[in-house]
Amino acid sequence: MTCSHSNPKRSRKPCSPRKAETTPSSPAPVAASNDEYWMREALSLARQGLGRTSPNPAVGAVLVRQGRCLGRGWHRRAGTAHAEIAALQNAQDRGHSVSGADLYVTLEPCSTHGRTPPCVEAILHSGVRRVIVGAIDPNPSHRGAGLRFLARKGIEVQTGILTLPCLELNEAFNHHIARRRPWVVVKAAMTLDGKIATREGDSKWITSAAARADGMRLRWASDALVAGVETVRRDDPELSLRGKGPDWKRRTWRRFILDTHARIPLEARILVPGTPGSTTIVVGETADPRRIARLEKRAQVWVLPEKEGRVDVDRFLQRAGAQQIMQILVEGGGEVQAAFLLPGLAHRVAFYYATAILGGNLSRRAVAGDGATRRSEAVALHRVQWRRLGPDWRMTALTRAGFRAHQAACQRQSN
Incomplete structure (x- = not known):
């Protein structure tokens, strides 16, 4: 085989x-x-x-x-x-x-x-x-x-x-069967120099309608979306699925907000009753219990252990996998993207590039965090594919973890 x-x-x-x-x-x-x-x-x-x-x-x-x-x-x-x-x-x-x-x-x-x-x-x-x-x-x-x-x-x-x-x-299904954990896709829309917003936070729109429509199809293919609390505090997005027809109405959609200290505004749109989909706020074990109690009246709350002062993302993935979540799409800011990419917890990336340059030390980066100290620590990508989307480009690739998961799936075919 x-x-x-x-x-x-x-x-x-x-x-x-x-x-x-x-x-x-x-x-x-x-x-x-x-x-x-x-x-x-x-x-x-x-x-x-x-x-x-x-x-x-x-x-x-x-x-x-x-x-x-x-x-x-x-x-x-x-x-x-x-x-x-x-x-x-x-x-x-x-x-x-x-x-x-x-x-x-x-x-x-x-x-x-x-x-x-x-x-x-x-x-x-x-x-x-x-x-x-x-x-x-x-x-x-x-x-x-x-x-x-x-x-x-x-x-x-x-x-x-x-x-x-x-x-x-069915890479997500295969991975979940083998590991009982979600397949993690990190998505970002950026300029050619890797910026997702100006120094003033202006990000609408970095990429074209064609690229945004393709990104929505990627949401459709996922069971849940992950973003950080800073995205909610800054943009107050709905983080929902957009589409037409009966399939869209039947679609179960979950969003998770990583919010270590339970700082999400209680009036955020994703906490408003009637907003499509379900919202889970993922807080750390040191979060204020009073804030947690107020949040629980508006959404589901997961209290998880912390690692280096933030929600332990690995523990989050374990719990998500136990709830039959096959694929997670990470659409956060630079810190959230880094929390999945740099420790090797992501399996695939989908980066949308606008043919523009923002520049500036204060412009927001697609991937932040502490970064690598040596070239050998860089996140290696495999099976890189490029596609033109109107004036923009989409790059998809497997990370090392994703590539190894594919290799393991192939090996199981011959066992």
Whole structure:
């Protein structure tokens, strides 16, 4: 088993969701042997579930026979049909038999009863002849069980197709399964010289509407957001999700404010009843009990141990992981970003760069803290990717902790 990440040139999509819903006839066939092509189609579907399926993984599935797409589906929310079942239903709705078809699915089909019946039984009864899986279930209690069940029943099983992108799709889920801790993404919007605001605090807007919209999609993909009390005191933000449609209204959204000494203003917008989402104030054990009591009337409060005069961020992540929070997006000021990045607690960074320079010793920095004393102590980044967003640029990368987590996930695929 390898975690290869090839990137062949793609042709026109034959199974785009929009066309599949409006065109009753099957699209033009694609070479049936092109397993990577169809797995990319399944990955594209799975991405539509990011941020909506937690604590479940995002999964996509495509049914193909003789190069034609018969049905497609993705897991939309926890408790709803899994991707394989959605694809089978889609094929039926379009009048297609799936007997003798191939099923491409980004994650091993489940073999246990949960909120929904096991997918392997539906696959068995459907007449599918071959199941092609991108990634094996990372849960050691279930790993490989679905594939063994199908193989015993005479269904051909193939693994190792685009394993790396299938693992990356659910990097937060995989990490939580292995470590019971959240996957931490540090996000910041800054100028080319690393400034997030002027010396007077003016930060609206550092980046363009295109970059801000992309950042909102990153919020959507996360279970919770973390900011510091200084951000609340200075800007009084709502720190909410913005979107349209029923999925947005159903979305569970949590925000955590790191506030060691319980200094958050009681009239802050995030403490106002009716504000979308839930707010948790994370205070230190030395915080004034009277302030804590007043805060508890407006929000949930976590009292955690302190480290060097601040809330112990590592202990915070332990508690968040115990509450099934898979991915945390850190959107604080420079001190909060540093609290996660510099000790090696972050797994991925998403930095948005405006093509501008603020300069100045008093301008606010994206990453503050004490910084490294030696070049060898710098936060190393891996698998760096750049993307143009209007006039701005987005850089995403794995930290050393994130890279090692990916390596471990790949290794577990071959065990």
